[in-house]
Amino acid sequence: MIYLDNSATTTVEPSVLESYTSVATNLFANPSSIHGLGSEVEAMIFTAKTQIATLLDIHSDEIIMTSGGTEGNNIAIKGIAHARKRRGNHIITTMVEHPSVYETCVHLEEEGFKVTYLPVDASGRIRIEDVEQALTDETILVTMMHVNNEIGTIQPIEQVGNILKNYPGIAFHVDAIQSIGKIPLQMKRWNIDSCTLSGHKIHGMKGTGMLYIRKGLHVLPLFHGGNQELGLRPGTEHVPGIVSFARALRLALDQQSTVREKIERLHDKLYQRVEVMQGVHVNSPSEGCSPYIFHFSVPQLKPEVLIHMLGEKDIYVSTKSACASKSMEESRVLRACGSEKERASTGIRVSMSYETTEEEIDVFIQALDKAITQLSKVMR
Ligand SMILES: Cc1ncc(COP(=O)(O)O)c(C=O)c1O
Structure with a gap:
């Protein structure tokens, strides 16, 4: 073959699957349980997040584990927009986003937000001048993909991040699902406030992924009913998914160069x-x-x-x-x-x-x- x-998706790397089945079999307790087994599982999550944080040069308490890219983009974009509603109602995105960003923005328009869909040139790239021109006093969020999932175009994320440094009231969300482990990405250095990754694009398991949320960025939750994942993704954690995602990420980043x-x-x-x-x-x-x-x-x-x-x-x-x-x-x-x-x-x-x-x-x-x-x- x-x-x-x-x-679309990758094969699962054997050692990722091994870590998934091993954790699912042996560390099955609920990490919220206060007995010893629960604490052991909780410690496992902490270790996995510490590894992810080191790999991405972020803090472990800036990581929300998710089921993948679609969920991460929805939590970030809607959560940021809702949290900043009183400050402004304008969002900037591009015409070439994945549906999980594009349709989320269309949905927010139905809620009353105004969205600018930046055009692209023949190669699929936005123009930096267009970002600057689109900014208004009402702008609260810029959301953009790093690598286009259809044709592969790389957007100038670092340059957009540089511009947005001068606008502390505007959050910068990046969909890095097709770039992580493939081309360089610097969340902190590029002034990215939130960023989505997906496990199954990097030889991890389907139903795994993460969202980076910069410390201090206010995001309103879409779901309610628990304190897990800083209250932004409540519900019992997908522990084997979290541990195996950390491994898939490490392997992808090791392979990158x-x-x-x-x-x-x-x-x-x-x-x-x-x-x-x-x-x-x-x-x-x-x-x-x-x-x-x-x-x-x-x-x-x-x-x-x-x-x-x-x-x-x-x-x-x-x-x-x-x-x-x-x-x-x-x-x-x-x-x-x-x-x-x-x-x-x-x-x-x-x-x-x-x-x-x-x-x-x-x-x-x-x-x-x-x-x-x-x-x-x-x-x-
Ligand atoms: C750029 C981009 N964003 C988001 C997604 C959605 O990711 P997931 O399949 O993990 O929900 C994909 C998947 O194809 C993608 O390529």
Whole structure:
């Protein structure tokens, strides 16, 4: 099998699964219980959070463990907006966010907030001047992704953070789900106030993730009924999930620099070989792109047919983001980049992980070329 849909989800790293099953089996007590078993589990959570804090250069009491990216984005964006409602009602985001941010902002508009959706250039990147121009006295939150999940564009998070240093009344939330363990991210140095990560994108378990909330940032909870996770995510903790997330994060960050050269080489190869194939338009930018994501369209061909043909060869790629891939309508991201309707509805995403090998990419390139040639003949 050649699995190239790692932006949708990754395989579970064996040692992550091992830590999950070991904790689930042996440390099953409720961490809120005051007996010895409970205390042991509570200590386990503390250790995991301390490890995560060290890895990310943050404090352990700035970590809220969640079920993943969608939950983290909802808790942060709604929680910050609700907490600052009296100070202002304006939120800034971009036109290319993942649905867990984009639709949360649409929902907040229904609640009465005003949202500016920043446009992007042809490569999917926002312009810094647009952020500055969008700021008003009413602005309370800027929320932006670090790496785009469809085409891989890297947003200038550090520069936006620098601008927002001058606006202490505006919170800065970053969705770093596609960047963590892949490209550098500095939460504190870049003035990020809150940041979401997801376990299953970094070879961790599904249903695991975390939200960084800078100490002192006021966030109103979405759920009530317990004091766990600073009261922002009440309910009995997913202890095996927390412990295994810490391990997945460590492995991802350990791999980041060692596989970088390989992944960049594979990305370059994909770019050069696929760009020249018949009828192909590459959508990922040639610069300022996560090397883990490569996205292209073949406007004359139905992407589901191409995906099916590759699937018959045991090669797995996807159309756009996992949440939207079953609906064949055009991509909001590609439309925002200026692509016409046909190109925006025929996208194919190839996404790699540290496990991806050069041989796999070579086999994929060959199979894709063959499939496009065959299908183009039928279409003629
Ligand atoms: C950029 C981005 N944000 C948020 C999410 C949602 O994460 P999860 O699947 O953990 O809810 C995803 C998942 O595809 C993503 O790529």
